[in-house]
Amino acid sequence: MEKFNTKVLPGFMELLPEEQIEFDRIKAIIAETYEQFGFTALDTPAIERRKTLLAKGGGETEKQIYNVENTRGGGNEDGSVKADLSLRFDLTVPLARYVADHFNSLSFPFRRCHIAKVYRGERPQKGRFREFYQCDIDVIGKDKLSIRYDAEIPYIIYQVFKKLNFGKFTIRINNRKLLSGLVASLKTDANTTEILRIIDKVEKVTQEDFIDMLHEQGLTEDMVDTLLKFIAINGTSDEVIAQLRGLGIRDSLYEAGIDELETVTSLLIEMGVDSTYFAIDLSIARGLDYYTGTVYETKLDDYPKIGSVCSGGRFDDLASFYTSEKLPGVGISIGLTRLFYQLREIGLINATHKTTAQIVIIPMGDENIHAALKIARELREAHWKVDVLLESLTVKKKFQYVSKKDAQFTIVIGSNEESCGEVVLQFKRGDEIVKERVSTDVLAERITSLTKGDE
Amino acid sequence: MEKFNTKVLPGFMELLPEEQIEFDRIKAIIAETYEQFGFTALDTPAIERRKTLLAKGGGETEKQIYNVENTRGGGNEDGSVKADLSLRFDLTVPLARYVADHFNSLSFPFRRCHIAKVYRGERPQKGRFREFYQCDIDVIGKDKLSIRYDAEIPYIIYQVFKKLNFGKFTIRINNRKLLSGLVASLKTDANTTEILRIIDKVEKVTQEDFIDMLHEQGLTEDMVDTLLKFIAINGTSDEVIAQLRGLGIRDSLYEAGIDELETVTSLLIEMGVDSTYFAIDLSIARGLDYYTGTVYETKLDDYPKIGSVCSGGRFDDLASFYTSEKLPGVGISIGLTRLFYQLREIGLINATHKTTAQIVIIPMGDENIHAALKIARELREAHWKVDVLLESLTVKKKFQYVSKKDAQFTIVIGSNEESCGEVVLQFKRGDEIVKERVSTDVLAERITSLTKGDE
Numbered sequence: 001m002e003k004f005n006t007k008v009l010p011g012f013m014e015l016l017p018e019e020q021i022e023f024d025r026i027k028a029i030i031a032e033t034y035e036q037f038g039f040t041a042l043d044t045p046a047i048e049r050r051k052t053l054l055a056k057g058g059g060e061t062e063k064q065i066y067n068v069e070n071t072r073g074g075g076n077e078d079g080s081v082k083a084d085l086s087l088r089f090d091l092t093v094p095l096a097r098y099v100a101d102h103f104n105s106l107s108f109p110f111r112r113c114h115i116a117k118v119y120r121g122e123r124p125q126k127g128r129f130r131e132f133y134q135c136d137i138d139v140i141g142k143d144k145l146s147i148r149y150d151a152e153i154p155y156i157i158y159q160v161f162k163k164l165n166f167g168k169f170t171i172r173i174n175n176r177k178l179l180s181g182l183v184a185s186l187k188t189d190a191n192t193t194e195i196l197r198i199i200d201k202v203e204k205v206t207q208e209d210f211i212d213m214l215h216e217q218g219l220t221e222d223m224v225d226t227l228l229k230f231i232a233i234n235g236t237s238d239e240v241i242a243q244l245r246g247l248g249i250r251d252s253l254y255e256a257g258i259d260e261l262e263t264v265t266s267l268l269i270e271m272g273v274d275s276t277y278f279a280i281d282l283s284i285a286r287g288l289d290y291y292t293g294t295v296y297e298t299k300l301d302d303y304p305k306i307g308s309v310c311s312g313g314r315f316d317d318l319a320s321f322y323t324s325e326k327l328p329g330v331g332i333s334i335g336l337t338r339l340f341y342q343l344r345e346i347g348l349i350n351a352t353h354k355t356t357a358q359i360v361i362i363p364m365g366d367e368n369i370h371a372a373l374k375i376a377r378e379l380r381e382a383h384w385k386v387d388v389l390l391e392s393l394t395v396k397k398k399f400q401y402v403s404k405k406d407a408q409f410t411i412v413i414g415s416n417e418e419s420c421g422e423v424v425l426q427f428k429r430g431d432e433i434v435k436e437r438v439s440t441d442v443l444a445e446r447i448t449s450l451t452k453g454d455e
Numbered sequence: 456m457e458k459f460n461t462k463v464l465p466g467f468m469e470l471l472p473e474e475q476i477e478f479d480r481i482k483a484i485i486a487e488t489y490e491q492f493g494f495t496a497l498d499t500p501a502i503e504r505r506k507t508l509l510a511k512g513g514g515e516t517e518k519q520i521y522n523v524e525n526t527r528g529g530g531n532e533d534g535s536v537k538a539d540l541s542l543r544f545d546l547t548v549p550l551a552r553y554v555a556d557h558f559n560s561l562s563f564p565f566r567r568c569h570i571a572k573v574y575r576g577e578r579p580q581k582g583r584f585r586e587f588y589q590c591d592i593d594v595i596g597k598d599k600l601s602i603r604y605d606a607e608i609p610y611i612i613y614q615v616f617k618k619l620n621f622g623k624f625t626i627r628i629n630n631r632k633l634l635s636g637l638v639a640s641l642k643t644d645a646n647t648t649e650i651l652r653i654i655d656k657v658e659k660v661t662q663e664d665f666i667d668m669l670h671e672q673g674l675t676e677d678m679v680d681t682l683l684k685f686i687a688i689n690g691t692s693d694e695v696i697a698q699l700r701g702l703g704i705r706d707s708l709y710e711a712g713i714d715e716l717e718t719v720t721s722l723l724i725e726m727g728v729d730s731t732y733f734a735i736d737l738s739i740a741r742g743l744d745y746y747t748g749t750v751y752e753t754k755l756d757d758y759p760k761i762g763s764v765c766s767g768g769r770f771d772d773l774a775s776f777y778t779s780e781k782l783p784g785v786g787i788s789i790g791l792t793r794l795f796y797q798l799r800e801i802g803l804i805n806a807t808h809k810t811t812a813q814i815v816i817i818p819m820g821d822e823n824i825h826a827a828l829k830i831a832r833e834l835r836e837a838h839w840k841v842d843v844l845l846e847s848l849t850v851k852k853k854f855q856y857v858s859k860k861d862a863q864f865t866i867v868i869g870s871n872e873e874s875c876g877e878v879v880l881q882f883k884r885g886d887e888i889v890k891e892r893v894s895t896d897v898l899a900e901r902i903t904s905l906t907k908g909d910e
Contacts, residue, residue, distance in 0.1 A: 004776055006777045008556070015498065016560050036835050037812075037835075040811045044469055047574070049464065066523050101462060130502075131502060141846065145846065146845050148824070149845055322459050323461075354562065355493055356496065357492075360493070377727055391600065391601045404562035
């Protein structure tokens with residue numbers, strides 16, 4: 001018999017039930033929080049036209065894209081064999097296409113969330129995935145979009161990570177207009193893109209090298225001095241804003257950046273975000289060509305090596321390749337697969353239960369199955385998730401089933417109990433396994449009160 | 456500027472927000488019901504090794520499979536360009552691979568559900584999709600699996616379709632052992648596979664042709680007579696079982712089939728399934744090579760043209776290509792994308808709300824935003840989904856936003872109301888739009904009581 005490889009492909013995540021339950025719990029918290037803010041979930045195809053996906057131009061994206069083809073009619077639309085289809089590499093390009101295509105059916109500002117898998121043919125390595133979940137929210141405006149939405153996005157992220165409970169975190173906020181305005185205010189003939197690129201690398205080089213690189217681009221001592229002062233700014237949000245104003249730079253873009261940062265940070269406080277959970281961080285850039293205003297990164301304070309667990313920002317025009325409508329927006333994304341992988345690596349994933357069932361019912365003999373099914377039905381009507389073991393196994397194997405599943409509650413029904421209208425309810429209290437005989441009449445009540453902890 | 460095609464690809468489903476909300480509501484009911492029975496959701500990669508996917512052999516599947524490749528390292532595991540990867544065409548083959556690979560980490564009987572997209576390069580036509588959701592449940596045993604699970608599966612389907620509320624439905628049940636045993640009992644030298652194939656086509660040919668075809672295979676008058684009697688059997692479950700016994704066929708497989716059908720139908724009644732919602736239907740085969748015992752189809756009584764909305768059955772060995780462990784199982788699948796498409800075609804999808812938000816808050820002026828955010832926060836804490844319009848729009852455009860979103864409740868806050876600690880709460884009562892001034896102190900309460908209908 002030919003042996004087939006059953007291992008999951010390198011670069012793909014596949015979880016055991018107990019880990020999957022925990023992954024899904026995290027995903028559900030993210031989805032519920034997004035929905036609490038009125039974001040409607042969309043679901044676009046994983047396969048798109050390659051040309052449409054690559055509208056913005058290739059580069060690294062083109063190298064990583066997975067192409068899809070089918071030898072029959074499943075290839076091109078005209079039925080030819082060589083397909084022009086690819087798997088999506090993010091959820092933003094499909095959103096742009098969707099909004100352009102359905103423009104007249106949507107109402108703006110349009111809030112959408114999308115939690116789904118995307119595909120990138122990266123070289124497999126630790127913590128890098130070829131298939132991974134992105135959890136995106138974006139608000140898309142028509143012609144304009146209030147800066148207030150730039151505050152709502154980190155407010156939502158604050159709610160998500162508070163609920164996820166991975167410890168203290170900090171949402172770092174910057175505004176791309178500051179640096180662009182600052183460089184513009186220098187009124188230098190130097191290549192501004194090159195200067196922005198050098199500043200983006202400031203943390204990776206020595207101060208000496210940094211100054212040399214700026215001089216090489218033709219910046220004067222004064223100009224370099226202004227840039228160094230800018231980069232050195234730090235403190236609370238209010239302090240940073242005061243220092244930014246204090247530099248005395250007269251440039252409308254720069255000033256707009258300060259005003260926007262001020263609005264966003266003060267709105268965050270007004271919305272109820274604890275001020276220790278966010279900070280202005282002027283070193284955040286998030287790439288040089290997409291975001292145009294507010295940008296975000298989020299780090300878990302206790303695990304700085306993980307890097308940003310949630311990033312995004314404001315963009316001027318979502319779908320300029322697909323429509324002439326102007327669609328400014330602001331959004332953010334959680335890379336859930338990578339985040340889960342890293343949390344698991346540092347031991348923060350507590351995967352114990354091997355079943356979604358909260359209650360496992362064990363009929364001791366086949367003659368107890370009738371009673372087991374009746375109890376299961378009543379408990380399900382009381383909204384419990386219940387697994388009844390219907391297989392005829394030895395007692396030993398029945399209890400192996402119980403211990404391997406490790407559900408919160410186990411109900412054992414033998415003929416002795418059944419004749420008294422009772423069952424044995426098992427659960428853990430600390431490390432101890434508690435067994436109680438409970439009348440079937442009050443079983444659902446008893447389980448509820450145990451869950452609430454008010455025994 | 457180059458024009459990019461933004462239309463969704465033919466054969467792919469893409470929904471507007473109001474339809475997507477309804478699609479997701481249906482999907483959530485299916486998922487919740489599966490979980491109520493202790494089925495743990497798995498999530499395997501959409502991309503698998505082509506060889507592994509096609510282990511069972513090609514045929515129609517091979518023609519429809521989507522191959523995946525990437526010009527860089529994302530192709531083969533050894534880094535070569537021509538990839539050996541494909542998109543999954545169902546969720547059963549990945550389940551077989553998963554169970555074979557993680558065999559020692561799972562406890563049996565293993566209950567898993569999987570709701571995800573699969574891919575088939577079919578020629579696009581009405582109601583046929585190249586990307587579609589399957590909603591699968593399977594129970595997998597180790598060496599053996601009790602027939603009782605064959606009753607639990609249609610019980611779960613009964614719960615799902617009762618909750619989905621698409622009207623009366625019938626779960627049709629058969630057992631493959633009956634026909635196999637019947638043909639074996641004939642003790643003919645004829646090709647039994649060919650005879651099964653002819654019987655499978657009984658509804659598509661005239662009785663005369665049917666008899667001729669059986670004679671051509673070498674069956675005697677008596678044999679044909681027995682088959683005709685078998686096919687003519689109908690009535691309630693009890694009547695059908697009595698008639699099956701009445702044929703007096705002595706064959707252990709045939710007799711096992713009757714016993715199994717009897718166990719399944721009597722357990723269904725015991726579990727609480729209304730007997731008008733299921734029926735034994737001896738004409739169901741579900742293909743000739745996969746299922747070995749119980750088989751299911753489900754039809755909506757009022758919409759017979761839709762065909763089976765949920766099908767499955769018992770199989771002897773899930774993963775014989777991947778492991779020497781014997782893994783019998785029973786499962787069923789709902790083809791959700793096709794079902795949704797067909798329900799929409801016949802007008803059964805009632806998509807109204809264009810937002811997930813239950814409440815939309817409209818601050819009349821920028822000065823009311825502070826109050827709007829405060830109310831939004833309180834309502835979210837009371838578990839409502841709330842969208843606050845943060846854009847500064849004209850009054851006309853603000854009310855366009857309200858009417859386009861069509862949320863259940865709208866809260867309007869102007870300075871007049873705000874100064875009295877009140878808001879205007881709007882909602883529909885029949886076709887009438889009701890407006891009430893409500894104190895912010897009792898707002899959450901008022902909305903809750905309106906939702907419960909106990910005004």
